[in-house]
């Protein structure tokens with residue numbers, strides 16, 4: 290694997306465009322979160338491209354090429370570790386390019402190795418998925434004996450209709466089946482589950498959206514946290530724009546009134562195309578040869 294390009298954000302996030310040994314391109318990044326221990330979060334890609342096709346994501350617009358092998362994901366981790374200034378421990382987040390559950394076997398193998406031979410430095414592992422019901426419960430069973438694993442489901446829209454439009458790869462899975470699988474995951478693992486909700490101006494930030502979201506999540510009895518953040522726009526054309534900070538705070542208050550455990554999160558690396566896949570897409574668009 291070879292670094293082709295890197296970008297550094299004012300918030301110290303560093304993002305890398307990497308050429309794999311097969312000649313295709315992936316992105317990896319590390320984020321420094323001052324209030325976390327450990328502070329370094331390695332954001333790892335699981336696929337070259339992505340089949341889900343989310344309209345708000347650069348990877349979604351550029352199609353799917355292939356799954357990464359487990360040793361390629363480990364190479365991403367090793368590469369990032371070689372780049373950080375303090376050789377302390379880190380967290381791994383499978384939140385780069387790709388839908389981790391679409392590469393399930395390689396994902397679980399990577400997690401098992403990170404939790405084994407890398408456990409002296411890799412202290413927590415999170416993954417973010419659109420939430421494939423069958424694999425949510427299987428993931429709970431397959432990682433039951435591993436400490437420090439967090440599962441995060443990108444919910445983003447509270448009706449199947451809107452979710453399927455903006456996240457076409459969710460077509461086969463209804464929200465209710467996904468939430469029921471999350472209920473089983475909580476029962477199996479005795480762990481809390483996380484949901485993410487990106488706020489788009491005028492699309493999913495109304496009173497009605499908050500009410501529907503509360504109806505869906507309230508069946509989980511407080512065993513979850515909803516992480517709301519404002520959409521970080523991509524420059525590939527789409528009709529989406531970020532909700533205002535004022536709207537985000539109003540939406541959070543409303544959700545709290547409906548009994549939802551909600552936190553607002555700030556997107557990192559906004560100034561360096563922080564959304565997943567943006568660097569890879571720009572590289573392909575620019576058709577620059579780095580050979």
Ligand code: SF4
Nearest residue numbers: 339341343346349387
């Ligand atoms: S947001 Fe995630 S699941 Fe959706 S297209 Fe991008 S990489 Fe795939």
